[in-house]
Amino acid sequence: MVGVWKGRFFRLEEHLKRFERAWKALKMSPSIDLPSIRQVLFECVRRSGLREAYVEMIVTRGVPQAGSRDPRTYDNCFYAYAIPYVWIQSIEKQKKGGHLIIARDTIRIPESSVDPTVKNFHWADLTRGLLEAYDRGGEYVVLPNQKGCLTEGPGFNVFTVYRNELWTPPSGVLEGITRKTVIELARNEGISTRVEDLSIELARSSDEIFATSTAGGVMPMTVLDGISIGKGLPGRLTQLLHKRYWEAHEDDRFSSKVDYN
Amino acid sequence: MVGVWKGRFFRLEEHLKRFERAWKALKMSPSIDLPSIRQVLFECVRRSGLREAYVEMIVTRGVPQAGSRDPRTYDNCFYAYAIPYVWIQSIEKQKKGGHLIIARDTIRIPESSVDPTVKNFHWADLTRGLLEAYDRGGEYVVLPNQKGCLTEGPGFNVFTVYRNELWTPPSGVLEGITRKTVIELARNEGISTRVEDLSIELARSSDEIFATSTAGGVMPMTVLDGISIGKGLPGRLTQLLHKRYWEAHEDDRFSSKVDYN
Numbered sequence: 171m172v173g174v175w176k177g178r179f180f181r182l183e184e185h186l187k188r189f190e191r192a193w194k195a196l197k198m199s200p201s202i203d204l205p206s207i208r209q210v211l212f213e214c215v216r217r218s219g220l221r222e223a224y225v226e227m228i229v230t231r232g233v234p235q236a237g238s239r240d241p242r243t244y245d246n247c248f249y250a251y252a253i254p255y256v257w258i259q260s261i262e263k264q265k266k267g268g269h270l271i272i273a274r275d276t277i278r279i280p281e282s283s284v285d286p287t288v289k290n291f292h293w294a295d296l297t298r299g300l301l302e303a304y305d306r307g308g309e310y311v312v313l314p315n316q317k318g319c320l321t322e323g324p325g326f327n328v329f330t331v332y333r334n335e336l337w338t339p340p341s342g343v344l345e346g347i348t349r350k351t352v353i354e355l356a357r358n359e360g361i362s363t364r365v366e367d368l369s370i371e372l373a374r375s376s377d378e379i380f381a382t383s384t385a386g387g388v389m390p391m392t393v394l395d396g397i398s399i400g401k402g403l404p405g406r407l408t409q410l411l412h413k414r415y416w417e418a419h420e421d422d423r424f425s426s427k428v429d430y431n
Numbered sequence: 432m433v434g435v436w437k438g439r440f441f442r443l444e445e446h447l448k449r450f451e452r453a454w455k456a457l458k459m460s461p462s463i464d465l466p467s468i469r470q471v472l473f474e475c476v477r478r479s480g481l482r483e484a485y486v487e488m489i490v491t492r493g494v495p496q497a498g499s500r501d502p503r504t505y506d507n508c509f510y511a512y513a514i515p516y517v518w519i520q521s522i523e524k525q526k527k528g529g530h531l532i533i534a535r536d537t538i539r540i541p542e543s544s545v546d547p548t549v550k551n552f553h554w555a556d557l558t559r560g561l562l563e564a565y566d567r568g569g570e571y572v573v574l575p576n577q578k579g580c581l582t583e584g585p586g587f588n589v590f591t592v593y594r595n596e597l598w599t600p601p602s603g604v605l606e607g608i609t610r611k612t613v614i615e616l617a618r619n620e621g622i623s624t625r626v627e628d629l630s631i632e633l634a635r636s637s638d639e640i641f642a643t644s645t646a647g648g649v650m651p652m653t654v655l656d657g658i659s660i661g662k663g664l665p666g667r668l669t670q671l672l673h674k675r676y677w678e679a680h681e682d683d684r685f686s687s688k689v690d691y692n
Contacts, residue, residue, distance in 0.1 A: 231558075236515070236517075239519065239561075239586070241558055241561065241562060242562070242565060253497065254497070256497075276543065276544060277544055278544065279540050279541075279544045279545065280540075280541070280544070282537065282538045282577075283538050283539065283540045283541070283544075284540065290555065292553055294544075294545040295540075295544040295545055298545070300501075300502065301458055301502060301503070304501070304503060316543075324500065
Protein backbone atom coordinates (compact mmCIF):
# COMPACT_ATOMS: atom_id res chain seq x y z
CA MET A 171 0.00 0.00 0.00
CA VAL A 172 0.97 3.63 -0.43
CA GLY A 173 -0.12 6.61 1.61
CA VAL A 174 -1.70 9.87 0.56
CA TRP A 175 -1.18 12.76 2.95
CA LYS A 176 -2.56 16.28 2.47
CA GLY A 177 -3.57 15.31 -1.07
CA ARG A 178 -0.13 14.00 -2.05
CA PHE A 179 1.12 10.46 -2.70
CA PHE A 180 4.25 9.75 -0.66
CA ARG A 181 7.11 8.10 -2.57
CA LEU A 182 4.75 6.57 -5.08
CA GLU A 183 7.43 5.75 -7.65
CA GLU A 184 9.30 3.64 -5.10
CA HIS A 185 6.13 1.80 -4.12
CA LEU A 186 5.42 1.07 -7.78
CA LYS A 187 8.95 -0.16 -8.44
CA ARG A 188 8.78 -2.50 -5.43
CA PHE A 189 5.33 -3.71 -6.52
CA GLU A 190 6.58 -4.65 -9.99
CA ARG A 191 9.62 -6.43 -8.60
CA ALA A 192 7.35 -8.41 -6.24
CA TRP A 193 4.93 -9.76 -8.83
CA LYS A 194 7.86 -10.71 -11.07
CA ALA A 195 9.53 -12.56 -8.19
CA LEU A 196 6.32 -14.59 -7.77
CA LYS A 197 6.24 -15.22 -11.53
CA MET A 198 2.97 -13.37 -11.92
CA SER A 199 2.02 -10.89 -14.57
CA PRO A 200 -1.09 -8.73 -14.26
CA SER A 201 -2.52 -7.69 -17.61
CA ILE A 202 -1.79 -4.01 -16.90
CA ASP A 203 1.47 -2.06 -17.03
CA LEU A 204 3.04 0.18 -14.41
CA PRO A 205 2.04 3.54 -15.96
CA SER A 206 -1.59 2.34 -16.12
CA ILE A 207 -1.45 1.16 -12.49
CA ARG A 208 -0.15 4.59 -11.55
CA GLN A 209 -3.12 6.16 -13.32
CA VAL A 210 -5.58 3.80 -11.59
CA LEU A 211 -4.19 4.76 -8.17
CA PHE A 212 -4.52 8.48 -8.86
CA GLU A 213 -8.06 7.87 -10.13
CA CYS A 214 -9.01 5.89 -6.98
CA VAL A 215 -7.93 8.78 -4.79
CA ARG A 216 -9.47 11.44 -7.02
CA ARG A 217 -12.84 9.69 -7.07
CA SER A 218 -12.78 9.02 -3.31
CA GLY A 219 -12.04 12.69 -2.65
CA LEU A 220 -9.86 11.58 0.29
CA ARG A 221 -7.00 13.92 1.24
CA GLU A 222 -5.54 11.32 3.63
CA ALA A 223 -5.79 7.84 2.14
CA TYR A 224 -4.53 4.29 2.40
CA VAL A 225 -4.19 3.14 -1.19
CA GLU A 226 -3.87 -0.57 -1.75
CA MET A 227 -2.59 -2.31 -4.89
CA ILE A 228 -2.76 -6.09 -5.09
CA VAL A 229 -1.88 -8.72 -7.66
CA THR A 230 -3.53 -12.08 -6.97
CA ARG A 231 -2.56 -15.40 -8.48
CA GLY A 232 -6.15 -15.79 -9.63
CA VAL A 233 -8.58 -18.69 -9.78
CA PRO A 234 -7.52 -22.13 -11.02
CA GLN A 235 -9.38 -24.18 -13.59
CA ALA A 236 -11.38 -26.89 -11.76
CA GLY A 237 -9.02 -29.61 -10.61
CA SER A 238 -5.84 -27.87 -11.78
CA ARG A 239 -3.17 -26.94 -9.27
CA ASP A 240 -0.71 -25.52 -11.79
CA PRO A 241 -0.17 -21.87 -10.79
CA ARG A 242 1.31 -21.11 -14.21
CA THR A 243 -2.12 -21.50 -15.84
CA TYR A 244 -4.05 -19.04 -13.64
CA ASP A 245 -5.12 -15.61 -14.87
CA ASN A 246 -3.40 -13.21 -12.48
CA CYS A 247 -5.56 -10.29 -11.37
CA PHE A 248 -4.87 -6.71 -10.36
CA TYR A 249 -7.04 -4.62 -8.10
CA ALA A 250 -6.66 -1.37 -6.19
CA TYR A 251 -8.66 0.80 -3.83
CA ALA A 252 -8.43 3.93 -1.70
CA ILE A 253 -9.85 4.05 1.83
CA PRO A 254 -9.38 6.56 4.66
CA TYR A 255 -5.82 6.55 6.02
CA VAL A 256 -5.19 3.59 8.38
CA TRP A 257 -3.27 4.05 11.64
CA ILE A 258 -1.65 0.91 13.09
CA GLN A 259 -1.04 3.27 16.03
CA SER A 260 -3.41 6.22 16.48
CA ILE A 261 -2.06 9.78 16.64
CA GLU A 262 -3.27 9.94 20.26
CA LYS A 263 -1.41 6.71 21.09
CA GLN A 264 1.75 7.98 19.40
CA LYS A 265 2.17 10.56 22.17
CA LYS A 266 2.33 7.83 24.81
CA GLY A 267 3.82 4.97 22.81
CA GLY A 268 2.85 1.31 22.51
CA HIS A 269 3.55 -1.93 24.37
CA LEU A 270 5.68 -4.20 22.19
CA ILE A 271 6.06 -7.95 22.79
CA ILE A 272 8.91 -10.09 21.45
CA ALA A 273 7.22 -13.38 20.54
CA ARG A 274 8.44 -16.44 22.44
CA ASP A 275 6.37 -19.10 20.72
CA THR A 276 6.78 -18.14 17.08
CA ILE A 277 9.73 -17.31 14.84
CA ARG A 278 9.39 -15.37 11.60
CA ILE A 279 9.05 -17.57 8.49
CA PRO A 280 12.64 -17.77 7.20
CA GLU A 281 13.73 -16.28 3.87
CA SER A 282 14.58 -19.79 2.69
CA SER A 283 10.83 -20.55 2.79
CA VAL A 284 9.20 -17.25 1.79
CA ASP A 285 10.91 -14.03 0.65
CA PRO A 286 9.82 -11.23 3.03
CA THR A 287 11.00 -8.53 0.61
CA VAL A 288 8.11 -9.57 -1.63
CA LYS A 289 5.29 -7.84 0.21
CA ASN A 290 2.48 -10.24 1.06
CA PHE A 291 -0.31 -10.93 3.52
CA HIS A 292 0.81 -14.53 4.08
CA TRP A 293 0.74 -13.82 7.81
CA ALA A 294 0.04 -17.04 9.73
CA ASP A 295 3.25 -16.59 11.76
CA LEU A 296 2.66 -12.88 12.38
CA THR A 297 -0.98 -13.47 13.37
CA ARG A 298 0.07 -16.24 15.76
CA GLY A 299 2.62 -13.87 17.27
CA LEU A 300 0.05 -11.10 17.57
CA LEU A 301 -2.35 -13.39 19.44
CA GLU A 302 0.49 -14.27 21.83
CA ALA A 303 1.20 -10.56 22.35
CA TYR A 304 -2.43 -9.88 23.30
CA ASP A 305 -2.38 -12.89 25.66
CA ARG A 306 0.66 -11.39 27.37
CA GLY A 307 -0.92 -7.96 27.78
CA GLY A 308 0.87 -6.29 24.86
CA GLU A 309 -0.42 -4.41 21.84
CA TYR A 310 2.20 -5.04 19.15
CA VAL A 311 4.44 -7.96 18.31
CA VAL A 312 7.86 -8.42 16.73
CA LEU A 313 9.01 -11.90 15.75
CA PRO A 314 12.59 -13.08 16.25
CA ASN A 315 14.41 -15.30 13.77
CA GLN A 316 16.16 -18.57 14.54
CA LYS A 317 19.32 -16.72 15.59
CA GLY A 318 17.50 -14.76 18.30
CA CYS A 319 17.55 -11.50 16.36
CA LEU A 320 14.54 -9.30 15.73
CA THR A 321 12.88 -9.34 12.32
CA GLU A 322 9.58 -7.46 11.92
CA GLY A 323 5.96 -7.23 13.08
CA PRO A 324 2.65 -7.53 11.21
CA GLY A 325 2.98 -4.72 8.68
CA PHE A 326 5.87 -2.83 10.26
CA ASN A 327 9.66 -2.69 10.57
CA VAL A 328 11.42 -2.16 13.89
CA PHE A 329 14.19 0.27 14.96
CA THR A 330 15.98 0.72 18.24
CA VAL A 331 18.25 3.44 19.56
CA TYR A 332 21.22 2.05 21.49
CA ARG A 333 24.01 4.37 22.71
CA ASN A 334 22.82 7.12 20.34
CA GLU A 335 23.02 4.84 17.33
CA LEU A 336 19.99 3.77 15.30
CA TRP A 337 19.68 0.02 14.61
CA THR A 338 17.40 -1.92 12.28
CA PRO A 339 17.64 -5.49 10.91
CA PRO A 340 19.31 -5.81 7.48
CA SER A 341 17.40 -8.82 6.13
CA GLY A 342 14.57 -11.25 6.73
CA VAL A 343 12.18 -8.29 6.64
CA LEU A 344 10.18 -6.20 4.21
CA GLU A 345 12.25 -3.38 2.76
CA GLY A 346 9.66 -0.88 3.91
CA ILE A 347 9.49 2.51 2.23
CA THR A 348 9.01 4.12 5.66
CA ARG A 349 12.04 2.14 6.92
CA LYS A 350 14.08 3.44 3.98
CA THR A 351 12.86 6.99 4.54
CA VAL A 352 13.77 6.86 8.25
CA ILE A 353 17.27 5.55 7.44
CA GLU A 354 17.78 8.41 4.95
CA LEU A 355 16.40 11.03 7.34
CA ALA A 356 18.58 9.73 10.19
CA ARG A 357 21.74 9.83 8.08
CA ASN A 358 20.74 13.33 6.99
CA GLU A 359 20.60 14.33 10.65
CA GLY A 360 24.06 12.85 11.24
CA ILE A 361 22.69 9.97 13.33
CA SER A 362 24.91 6.90 13.10
CA THR A 363 22.69 4.20 11.60
CA ARG A 364 23.50 0.50 11.70
CA VAL A 365 21.54 -1.77 9.40
CA GLU A 366 22.76 -4.88 11.19
CA ASP A 367 21.53 -7.93 13.09
CA LEU A 368 19.64 -6.64 16.10
CA SER A 369 19.71 -9.17 18.94
CA ILE A 370 16.95 -9.51 21.52
CA GLU A 371 19.54 -8.56 24.17
CA LEU A 372 20.42 -5.33 22.36
CA ALA A 373 16.73 -4.50 22.02
CA ARG A 374 16.25 -4.98 25.77
CA SER A 375 19.16 -2.63 26.51
CA SER A 376 17.94 0.03 24.09
CA ASP A 377 16.98 3.57 25.05
CA GLU A 378 14.30 3.92 22.39
CA ILE A 379 12.29 1.61 20.17
CA PHE A 380 9.94 2.47 17.36
CA ALA A 381 8.10 0.75 14.53
CA THR A 382 7.69 2.07 10.99
CA SER A 383 4.91 1.53 8.50
CA THR A 384 3.18 3.41 5.72
CA ALA A 385 0.06 2.82 7.85
CA GLY A 386 1.11 5.00 10.77
CA GLY A 387 4.60 6.34 10.01
CA VAL A 388 7.02 6.41 12.96
CA MET A 389 5.32 4.68 15.91
CA PRO A 390 6.96 4.90 19.36
CA MET A 391 7.10 1.77 21.53
CA THR A 392 7.64 2.66 25.17
CA VAL A 393 7.12 -0.70 26.89
CA LEU A 394 8.91 -3.92 25.89
CA ASP A 395 7.59 -7.20 27.33
CA GLY A 396 6.07 -5.35 30.28
CA ILE A 397 9.17 -3.26 31.08
CA SER A 398 9.47 0.47 30.34
CA ILE A 399 11.98 1.47 27.69
CA GLY A 400 14.17 4.37 28.79
CA LYS A 401 11.88 6.84 30.59
CA GLY A 402 8.75 5.11 29.30
CA LEU A 403 8.02 7.95 26.87
CA PRO A 404 8.82 8.48 23.18
CA GLY A 405 12.57 9.22 23.04
CA ARG A 406 14.45 12.16 21.57
CA LEU A 407 15.53 10.54 18.30
CA THR A 408 12.13 8.88 17.84
CA GLN A 409 10.44 12.27 18.12
CA LEU A 410 12.93 13.94 15.78
CA LEU A 411 12.49 11.25 13.10
CA HIS A 412 8.71 11.34 13.57
CA LYS A 413 8.75 15.09 12.87
CA ARG A 414 11.08 14.82 9.87
CA TYR A 415 9.04 11.93 8.44
CA TRP A 416 5.81 13.91 8.31
CA GLU A 417 7.61 17.02 7.04
CA ALA A 418 8.87 14.95 4.09
CA HIS A 419 5.26 14.36 3.02
CA GLU A 420 5.01 17.96 1.89
CA ASP A 421 8.37 17.90 0.13
CA ASP A 422 8.13 17.84 -3.68
CA ARG A 423 11.10 15.49 -3.89
CA PHE A 424 9.12 12.75 -2.13
CA SER A 425 5.48 13.43 -2.93
CA SER A 426 3.17 13.77 -5.94
CA LYS A 427 0.11 15.98 -5.87
CA VAL A 428 -3.32 14.52 -6.66
CA ASP A 429 -5.53 16.61 -8.96
CA TYR A 430 -9.02 16.26 -7.46
CA ASN A 431 -10.83 18.19 -10.21
CA MET B 432 -11.47 -31.53 2.57
CA VAL B 433 -13.05 -34.99 2.74
CA GLY B 434 -13.75 -37.39 -0.09
CA VAL B 435 -16.95 -39.09 -1.16
CA TRP B 436 -16.49 -42.30 -3.12
CA LYS B 437 -19.32 -44.45 -4.51
CA GLY B 438 -21.77 -42.37 -2.50
CA ARG B 439 -19.95 -42.77 0.83
CA PHE B 440 -17.93 -40.28 2.90
CA PHE B 441 -14.50 -41.72 3.75
CA ARG B 442 -13.42 -41.35 7.39
CA LEU B 443 -15.64 -38.33 7.89
CA GLU B 444 -15.51 -38.43 11.70
CA GLU B 445 -11.72 -38.16 11.64
CA HIS B 446 -11.83 -35.25 9.22
CA LEU B 447 -14.33 -33.47 11.45
CA LYS B 448 -12.27 -34.08 14.58
CA ARG B 449 -9.14 -32.69 12.89
CA PHE B 450 -11.13 -29.72 11.58
CA GLU B 451 -12.34 -28.78 15.07
CA ARG B 452 -8.86 -29.14 16.55
CA ALA B 453 -7.51 -26.87 13.79
CA TRP B 454 -9.87 -23.94 14.27
CA LYS B 455 -9.33 -24.11 18.04
CA ALA B 456 -5.55 -24.05 17.55
CA LEU B 457 -5.99 -20.84 15.52
CA LYS B 458 -8.25 -19.42 18.25
CA MET B 459 -11.19 -19.25 15.90
CA SER B 460 -14.75 -20.27 16.55
CA PRO B 461 -17.31 -20.58 13.76
CA SER B 462 -20.87 -20.00 14.91
CA ILE B 463 -21.85 -23.59 14.10
CA ASP B 464 -21.16 -26.83 15.98
CA LEU B 465 -19.66 -30.07 14.70
CA PRO B 466 -22.94 -32.05 14.36
CA SER B 467 -24.41 -29.19 12.28
CA ILE B 468 -21.28 -29.06 10.10
CA ARG B 469 -21.65 -32.80 9.56
CA GLN B 470 -25.24 -32.23 8.43
CA VAL B 471 -24.22 -29.40 6.08
CA LEU B 472 -21.63 -31.64 4.40
CA PHE B 473 -24.16 -34.44 3.84
CA GLU B 474 -26.60 -31.89 2.48
CA CYS B 475 -24.00 -30.43 0.06
CA VAL B 476 -23.38 -33.89 -1.38
CA ARG B 477 -27.06 -34.86 -1.45
CA ARG B 478 -28.02 -31.69 -3.32
CA SER B 479 -25.11 -31.98 -5.77
CA GLY B 480 -26.09 -35.58 -6.53
CA LEU B 481 -22.38 -36.38 -6.87
CA ARG B 482 -21.38 -39.99 -6.10
CA GLU B 483 -17.66 -39.07 -6.23
CA ALA B 484 -17.08 -35.71 -4.61
CA TYR B 485 -14.42 -33.41 -3.14
CA VAL B 486 -16.10 -31.84 -0.13
CA GLU B 487 -14.44 -28.76 1.30
CA MET B 488 -14.99 -27.26 4.75
CA ILE B 489 -13.33 -23.97 5.62
CA VAL B 490 -13.26 -21.64 8.60
CA THR B 491 -12.01 -18.16 7.73
CA ARG B 492 -10.84 -15.53 10.18
CA GLY B 493 -13.37 -13.15 8.66
CA VAL B 494 -13.31 -9.48 7.75
CA PRO B 495 -11.85 -6.85 10.10
CA GLN B 496 -13.54 -3.63 11.07
CA ALA B 497 -12.03 -0.77 9.05
CA GLY B 498 -8.60 0.06 10.43
CA SER B 499 -8.57 -2.72 13.03
CA ARG B 500 -5.90 -5.40 12.87
CA ASP B 501 -7.00 -7.28 16.00
CA PRO B 502 -7.85 -10.82 14.85
CA ARG B 503 -9.77 -11.46 18.08
CA THR B 504 -12.52 -9.05 17.00
CA TYR B 505 -13.31 -10.62 13.61
CA ASP B 506 -16.44 -12.67 12.97
CA ASN B 507 -15.11 -16.08 11.94
CA CYS B 508 -16.97 -17.68 9.04
CA PHE B 509 -17.72 -21.23 8.03
CA TYR B 510 -18.41 -22.39 4.50
CA ALA B 511 -18.55 -25.71 2.71
CA TYR B 512 -19.13 -27.05 -0.79
CA ALA B 513 -19.12 -30.26 -2.81
CA ILE B 514 -17.55 -30.42 -6.28
CA PRO B 515 -16.64 -33.40 -8.50
CA TYR B 516 -13.79 -35.46 -7.04
CA VAL B 517 -10.37 -33.83 -7.62
CA TRP B 518 -7.36 -35.89 -8.72
CA ILE B 519 -3.94 -34.41 -7.95
CA GLN B 520 -2.81 -37.33 -10.13
CA SER B 521 -5.26 -38.70 -12.71
CA ILE B 522 -6.21 -42.41 -12.69
CA GLU B 523 -4.48 -42.74 -16.07
CA LYS B 524 -1.30 -41.14 -14.70
CA GLN B 525 -1.38 -43.42 -11.65
CA LYS B 526 -0.57 -46.40 -13.87
CA LYS B 527 2.66 -44.78 -15.01
CA GLY B 528 3.55 -42.69 -11.96
CA GLY B 529 4.66 -39.08 -11.61
CA HIS B 530 7.92 -37.11 -11.72
CA LEU B 531 8.74 -35.82 -8.24
CA ILE B 532 11.23 -33.01 -7.58
CA ILE B 533 12.93 -32.35 -4.23
CA ALA B 534 13.06 -28.55 -4.02
CA ARG B 535 16.55 -27.03 -3.85
CA ASP B 536 15.61 -23.37 -3.45
CA THR B 537 12.87 -23.58 -0.82
CA ILE B 538 12.53 -25.27 2.56
CA ARG B 539 9.17 -26.00 4.16
CA ILE B 540 8.00 -23.31 6.61
CA PRO B 541 9.16 -24.66 10.00
CA GLU B 542 6.73 -25.71 12.74
CA SER B 543 8.16 -22.94 14.93
CA SER B 544 6.60 -20.45 12.47
CA VAL B 545 3.39 -22.16 11.35
CA ASP B 546 1.92 -25.47 12.60
CA PRO B 547 1.53 -27.77 9.56
CA THR B 548 -0.83 -30.10 11.48
CA VAL B 549 -3.37 -27.27 11.31
CA LYS B 550 -4.52 -27.72 7.73
CA ASN B 551 -4.25 -24.50 5.76
CA PHE B 552 -3.73 -23.07 2.29
CA HIS B 553 -0.95 -20.74 3.45
CA TRP B 554 1.18 -22.12 0.64
CA ALA B 555 3.72 -19.50 -0.47
CA ASP B 556 6.59 -21.93 0.18
CA LEU B 557 4.84 -24.88 -1.49
CA THR B 558 3.85 -22.78 -4.50
CA ARG B 559 7.42 -21.51 -4.86
CA GLY B 560 8.62 -25.12 -4.71
CA LEU B 561 6.05 -26.21 -7.28
CA LEU B 562 7.18 -23.50 -9.71
CA GLU B 563 10.76 -24.72 -9.26
CA ALA B 564 9.64 -28.30 -9.97
CA TYR B 565 8.00 -27.24 -13.24
CA ASP B 566 11.13 -25.28 -14.21
CA ARG B 567 13.16 -28.43 -13.69
CA GLY B 568 10.86 -30.60 -15.81
CA GLY B 569 9.01 -32.24 -12.90
CA GLU B 570 5.31 -32.49 -12.09
CA TYR B 571 5.21 -32.69 -8.27
CA VAL B 572 7.34 -31.19 -5.52
CA VAL B 573 8.33 -32.18 -2.01
CA LEU B 574 10.03 -29.62 0.24
CA PRO B 575 12.90 -30.55 2.57
CA ASN B 576 13.31 -29.07 6.03
CA GLN B 577 16.42 -27.38 7.39
CA LYS B 578 17.91 -30.75 8.39
CA GLY B 579 17.78 -32.07 4.82
CA CYS B 580 14.85 -34.38 5.50
CA LEU B 581 11.70 -34.58 3.41
CA THR B 582 8.52 -32.93 4.69
CA GLU B 583 5.52 -32.78 2.33
CA GLY B 584 4.24 -31.40 -0.98
CA PRO B 585 1.34 -29.08 -1.84
CA GLY B 586 -1.60 -31.06 -0.47
CA PHE B 587 0.09 -34.41 -0.04
CA ASN B 588 2.26 -36.52 2.29
CA VAL B 589 5.19 -38.59 1.02
CA PHE B 590 6.18 -42.23 1.60
CA THR B 591 9.15 -44.23 0.39
CA VAL B 592 9.90 -47.95 0.41
CA TYR B 593 13.49 -48.70 1.37
CA ARG B 594 14.66 -52.30 1.87
CA ASN B 595 11.05 -53.50 2.13
CA GLU B 596 10.24 -51.01 4.88
CA LEU B 597 7.79 -48.16 4.51
CA TRP B 598 9.02 -44.71 5.60
CA THR B 599 7.20 -41.43 6.13
CA PRO B 600 8.20 -38.26 8.05
CA PRO B 601 6.93 -38.07 11.66
CA SER B 602 6.48 -34.30 11.99
CA GLY B 603 6.62 -30.98 10.19
CA VAL B 604 3.78 -32.23 7.98
CA LEU B 605 -0.01 -32.44 7.87
CA GLU B 606 -1.28 -35.52 9.66
CA GLY B 607 -3.17 -36.56 6.55
CA ILE B 608 -6.11 -38.95 6.86
CA THR B 609 -4.84 -40.80 3.77
CA ARG B 610 -1.37 -40.94 5.39
CA LYS B 611 -2.90 -42.40 8.54
CA THR B 612 -4.96 -44.90 6.53
CA VAL B 613 -1.91 -46.05 4.57
CA ILE B 614 0.10 -46.55 7.80
CA GLU B 615 -2.75 -48.64 9.25
CA LEU B 616 -3.19 -50.68 6.07
CA ALA B 617 0.56 -51.30 5.82
CA ARG B 618 0.79 -52.51 9.42
CA ASN B 619 -2.23 -54.70 8.72
CA GLU B 620 -0.32 -56.27 5.84
CA GLY B 621 2.66 -56.90 8.09
CA ILE B 622 4.78 -54.26 6.33
CA SER B 623 7.36 -52.76 8.69
CA THR B 624 6.51 -49.05 8.86
CA ARG B 625 8.88 -46.38 10.13
CA VAL B 626 7.41 -42.99 10.93
CA GLU B 627 10.83 -41.39 11.21
CA ASP B 628 12.98 -38.65 9.70
CA LEU B 629 13.36 -39.43 6.02
CA SER B 630 16.59 -37.99 4.63
CA ILE B 631 17.02 -36.89 1.02
CA GLU B 632 19.72 -39.56 0.71
CA LEU B 633 17.36 -42.32 1.87
CA ALA B 634 14.72 -41.09 -0.59
CA ARG B 635 17.26 -41.27 -3.43
CA SER B 636 18.13 -44.86 -2.51
CA SER B 637 14.49 -45.93 -2.23
CA ASP B 638 12.85 -48.63 -4.34
CA GLU B 639 9.43 -46.99 -4.36
CA ILE B 640 8.01 -43.55 -3.65
CA PHE B 641 4.40 -42.47 -3.46
CA ALA B 642 2.36 -39.48 -2.33
CA THR B 643 -0.91 -39.60 -0.41
CA SER B 644 -3.83 -37.20 -0.42
CA THR B 645 -7.57 -37.28 -0.05
CA ALA B 646 -7.53 -35.70 -3.53
CA GLY B 647 -6.11 -38.72 -5.35
CA GLY B 648 -5.37 -41.41 -2.75
CA VAL B 649 -2.10 -43.32 -3.20
CA MET B 650 -0.18 -41.68 -6.03
CA PRO B 651 2.94 -43.44 -7.41
CA MET B 652 6.06 -41.38 -8.14
CA THR B 653 8.37 -43.20 -10.53
CA VAL B 654 10.93 -40.51 -11.35
CA LEU B 655 12.84 -38.49 -8.73
CA ASP B 656 14.76 -35.41 -9.91
CA GLY B 657 14.99 -36.85 -13.43
CA ILE B 658 16.14 -40.32 -12.35
CA SER B 659 13.93 -43.44 -12.45
CA ILE B 660 13.00 -44.94 -9.10
CA GLY B 661 13.43 -48.72 -9.05
CA LYS B 662 12.22 -50.03 -12.41
CA GLY B 663 10.51 -46.72 -13.23
CA LEU B 664 7.04 -48.18 -12.66
CA PRO B 665 4.73 -48.20 -9.62
CA GLY B 666 6.28 -50.68 -7.17
CA ARG B 667 4.81 -53.76 -5.52
CA LEU B 668 3.99 -52.23 -2.12
CA THR B 669 2.69 -49.04 -3.73
CA GLN B 670 0.28 -51.09 -5.82
CA LEU B 671 -0.80 -53.23 -2.87
CA LEU B 672 -1.51 -50.17 -0.69
CA HIS B 673 -3.28 -48.44 -3.59
CA LYS B 674 -5.60 -51.45 -3.91
CA ARG B 675 -6.26 -51.73 -0.17
CA TYR B 676 -6.86 -47.96 0.10
CA TRP B 677 -9.68 -47.98 -2.43
CA GLU B 678 -11.15 -51.19 -1.02
CA ALA B 679 -11.42 -49.46 2.39
CA HIS B 680 -13.78 -46.89 0.81
CA GLU B 681 -16.49 -49.53 0.62
CA ASP B 682 -15.85 -50.77 4.15
CA ASP B 683 -18.53 -49.76 6.67
CA ARG B 684 -15.90 -49.23 9.37
CA PHE B 685 -14.38 -46.35 7.41
CA SER B 686 -17.23 -44.93 5.36
CA SER B 687 -20.67 -43.36 5.85
CA LYS B 688 -23.39 -43.70 3.23
CA VAL B 689 -25.04 -40.59 1.79
CA ASP B 690 -28.83 -40.72 1.44
CA TYR B 691 -29.52 -39.02 -1.90
CA ASN B 692 -33.34 -39.13 -1.66
